[in-house]
Amino acid sequence: MPALDETLTQKLRLLAAKGLARHLPPSRRGQGVQVExxxxxxxxxxxxxxxxxxxxxxxxxAAHAALDxxxxxxxxxxxxxxxxxxxxxxEMTLSRLKGTESALVFGSGYLANLGTIxxxxxxxxxxxxxxxxHACMLDAARLSGATLVRFAHNNLEHARMQLEALRTEHHxxxxxxxTVFSMDGDRAPLHALSQLCxxxxxxxxxxxxxxxxxxxxxxxxxxxxxxTLSKAVGSYGGYVCGSAALIDYLSHxxxxxxxxxxxxxxxxxxxxxxxxxxxxxxxxxxxxxARARAFTAMLGMEPAQSAIVPLVLRENGKALAAAKRxxxxxxxVAAIRxxxxxxxxxxxxxxxxxxxxxxxxxxxxxxxxxEEWLCASPA
Ligand SMILES: *Cc1c(COP(=O)(O)O)cnc(C)c1O
Numbered sequence: 001m002p003a004l005d006e007t008l009t010q011k012l013r014l015l016a017a018k019g020l021a022r023h024l025p026p027s028r029r030g031q032g033v034q035v036e037x038x039x040x041x042x043x044x045x046x047x048x049x050x051x052x053x054x055x056x057x058x059x060x061x062a063a064h065a066a067l068d069x070x071x072x073x074x075x076x077x078x079x080x081x082x083x084x085x086x087x088x089x090x091e092m093t094l095s096r097l098k099g100t101e102s103a104l105v106f107g108s109g110y111l112a113n114l115g116t117i118x119x120x121x122x123x124x125x126x127x128x129x130x131x132x133x134h135a136c137m138l139d140a141a142r143l144s145g146a147t148l149v150r151f152a153h154n155n156l157e158h159a160r161m162q163l164e165a166l167r168t169e170h171h172x173x174x175x176x177x178x179t180v181f182s183m184d185g186d187r188a189p190l191h192a193l194s195q196l197c198x199x200x201x202x203x204x205x206x207x208x209x210x211x212x213x214x215x216x217x218x219x220x221x222x223x224x225x226x227x228t229l230s231k232a233v234g235s236y237g238g239y240v241c242g243s244a245a246l247i248d249y250l251s252h253x254x255x256x257x258x259x260x261x262x263x264x265x266x267x268x269x270x271x272x273x274x275x276x277x278x279x280x281x282x283x284x285x286x287x288x289x290a291r292a293r294a295f296t297a298m299l300g301m302e303p304a305q306s307a308i309v310p311l312v313l314r315e316n317g318k319a320l321a322a323a324k325r326x327x328x329x330x331x332x333v334a335a336i337r338x339x340x341x342x343x344x345x346x347x348x349x350x351x352x353x354x355x356x357x358x359x360x361x362x363x364x365x366x367x368x369x370x371e372e373w374l375c376a377s378p379a
Pocket of ligand 1: 108109110111134136178182207209210228229230237238
């Protein structure tokens with residue numbers, strides 16, 4: 001066996017022994033929250049298409065029209081000839097929804113973080129990140145070369161201590177958090193964080209991947225509002241919203257924007273149409289949170305703060321066994337393991353969508369209550 005393959009095979013064996021083997025299961029998403037795997041239909045609690053907009057007839061029509069008019073691909077970076085006519089309406093819609101002066105669309109949420117954070121801070125600067133921010137914020141923070149420190153999850157006092165200890169030794173400072181934490185479903189205390197940032201001359205950046213389209217819209221105190229078009233918006237791409245100066249500066253300096261091809265016109269048109277629908281249908285956008293709250297009420301848990309509800313089972317094997325048991329009963333629920341979540345906090349992660357029916361939520365809750373080994377241990 002070649003040396004490379006031998007090394008990798010050994011590493012894969014170690015991962016499997018720790019319950020960390022991963023797969024790319026061929027999946028076909030059907031109507032609503034249905035997913036087909038291995039010829040069997042399941043109700044999925046693992047999709048982030050919270051409002052079902054990836055299949056909405058108006059969204060599909062907008063994508064078809066853009067495909068026919070402008071072709072399958074953008075053909076170049078947005079700074080050359082890739083800023084096709086579908087970008088401007090998308091960026092206008094985003095800044096209107098977010099209440100900011102301006103917006104900039106990137107290739108994905110990952111790329112938005114990877115381009116933005118190193119454009120704003122570097123060597124000699126400080127990044128203060130919530131312990132539970134998404135991997136792509138951390139990757140971007142490391143790439144920037146700034147000093148990276150973490151504060152305990154949503155712990156303002158710990159953040160303040162770090163700022164008191166480190167702020168004056170650094171030039172610029174950026175605090176990173178999420179509006180809705182992707183694996184825990186809880187929310188950041190944005191207004192208190194913003195006050196803290198102001199008193200330490202620190203910029204506040206939020207990742208709203210799981211907020212847009214699900215949480216009630218309200219003005220954000222963050223200086224830099226990043227998010228994705230791939231979850232409730234049902235399409236693909238990422239964005240940053242903020243002041244005109246921020247967006248202008250990013251379009252000069254964000255390397256993931258400059259050195260990567262623009263998004264396909266159909267993708268951009270789909271996102272614009274979906275955002276317009278989100279703007280106009282408050283009843284649908286409140287449904288995922290209502291479903292999540294129905295579920296937490298059935299299980300006697302704290303009321304859900306977002307569409308995401310974790311059931312922390314701690315050990316990898318336990319989370320995998322629970323996911324398997326639910327799958328046998330026809331429900332797809334992701335078992336989330338390290339390094340996506342901290343060690344010994346493996347969990348089932350439920351994502352509730354507008355299309356979930358109460359009877360299915362009841363059936364899953366009943367299964368969880370029946371199975372003693374499924375019951376959540378305190379996190
Ligand atoms: C999904 C996600 C991203 C990445 O967005 P993509 O558009 O899928 O690349 C970033 N941050 C958080 C919190 C996410 O959940």
